[in-house]
Amino acid sequence: MCSLNFSRGMYACGLQGQKCFEDSLFSCSDCCVSRINRHLSAVASSRVVLAPMAMPRVRIAVVGDVHDDWDSTKDRRALEVLKPDLVLFTGDFGNENVDLVHSISKLDLLKAAILGNHDCWYTIPRSSSDAVEAQLESLGNSHIGYSRMDISELKLSVIGARPFSWGGDDFGRTHELLKERYGIKGLNESANKISSLALNAPTDHVLVFLGHNGPAGLSSEPSDICGKDWSRTSTGDHGDPDLEMALKNVKQKGLHNVQLVIFGHMHKQLHLNRGDRTMLVRGPDNIIYVNAAVVPRVRNVSSKSNNTGITEWETIRNFTIIDVMNNQVTRVAETWIRVGENDFVDSETILYSCMPQ
Numbered sequence: 001m002c003s004l005n006f007s008r009g010m011y012a013c014g015l016q017g018q019k020c021f022e023d024s025l026f027s028c029s030d031c032c033v034s035r036i037n038r039h040l041s042a043v044a045s046s047r048v049v050l051a052p053m054a055m056p057r058v059r060i061a062v063v064g065d066v067h068d069d070w071d072s073t074k075d076r077r078a079l080e081v082l083k084p085d086l087v088l089f090t091g092d093f094g095n096e097n098v099d100l101v102h103s104i105s106k107l108d109l110l111k112a113a114i115l116g117n118h119d120c121w122y123t124i125p126r127s128s129s130d131a132v133e134a135q136l137e138s139l140g141n142s143h144i145g146y147s148r149m150d151i152s153e154l155k156l157s158v159i160g161a162r163p164f165s166w167g168g169d170d171f172g173r174t175h176e177l178l179k180e181r182y183g184i185k186g187l188n189e190s191a192n193k194i195s196s197l198a199l200n201a202p203t204d205h206v207l208v209f210l211g212h213n214g215p216a217g218l219s220s221e222p223s224d225i226c227g228k229d230w231s232r233t234s235t236g237d238h239g240d241p242d243l244e245m246a247l248k249n250v251k252q253k254g255l256h257n258v259q260l261v262i263f264g265h266m267h268k269q270l271h272l273n274r275g276d277r278t279m280l281v282r283g284p285d286n287i288i289y290v291n292a293a294v295v296p297r298v299r300n301v302s303s304k305s306n307n308t309g310i311t312e313w314e315t316i317r318n319f320t321i322i323d324v325m326n327n328q329v330t331r332v333a334e335t336w337i338r339v340g341e342n343d344f345v346d347s348e349t350i351l352y353s354c355m356p357q
């Protein structure tokens with residue numbers, strides 16, 4: 001009787017995440033815990049004994065392709081509302097916008113980032129430039145292209161895929177850049193590098209892959225999660241084959257708990273106003289694939305003039321919020337935080353929700 005009510009409560013909460021969030025500004029899981037505690041109080045007198053719950057939640061805030069939309073003060077305020085344990089950036093901060101990357105490097109939260117094709121926009125076809133160097137220096141260990149971040153306190157490792165990806169079947173114009181900086185000369189070497197990073201992660205960690213672009217093998221239509229949408233004659237899968245190969249290698253070994261693959265690059269809004277892209281897929285392998293490239297990620301919503309006659313805008317700022325409980329992704333939401341006179345969750349769309357096991 002008690003277990004049945006408990007399960008119903010959890011499941012209903014997952015389906016009604018919107019209401020949970022609006023009511024409390026806490027996550028759905030917090031709301032569930034609150035309900036559970038109330039329920040436990042109610043049944044205490046009937047001497048029903050339940051095992052204690054021990055499900056710490058890890059919250060990841062993903063900042064999709066920035067494209068010059070970052071304000072260190074306002075986005076820090078938005079993150080204060082969300083209270084993430086980890087912030088991930090999918091790259092394309094601007095067209096080699098060194099100042100913006102430098103301001104992101106100062107964010108005083110645990111973070112990891114990967115540079116995208118726009119972050120080497122003027123470098124190509126040259127193999128290196130001061131701007132690329134400056135961005136990498138600013139980010140330091142927070143840039144995890146072809147590297148790994150182990151976070152023991154979260155029992156989680158972030159695996160960086162190939163940086164500077166343009167998508168498609170080859171390295172394209174980034175060939176020299178990747179060879180010079182990382183010694184990587186082809187897709188097979190790239191796949192081996194990424195899978196080696198993952199296979200050397202602690203086996204009791206949840207694995208999260210972070211790429212600028214997603215893996216091949218998920219798409220066939222322009223509106224698919226990695227679908228190519230800007231050409232009428234050449235559409236379909238625009239994912240990275242090396243990331244697909246690396247994931248296959250890691251899954252075949254079966255040593256790690258791969259929960260998430262996070263990326264951007266292919267924007268949510270399709271070219272020529274042909275609608276929106278699918279932004280989340282749960283694969284047959286139960287891995288959750290998340291495209292976080294909602295562009296533009298900052299929108300003006302209302303304005304007023306201050307005492308000196310200057311117009312001040314309130315904005316909504318986009319984040320994809322991912323909750324992990326019990327080593328399992330339990331909730332993914334496209335979230336807009338309003339920053340202005342008051343800061344709060346303006347809206348959210350639940351992309352995925354499930355009951356922790």
Ligand SMILES: [Zn+2]
Nearest residue numbers: 092116117265
């Ligand atoms: Zn890109």
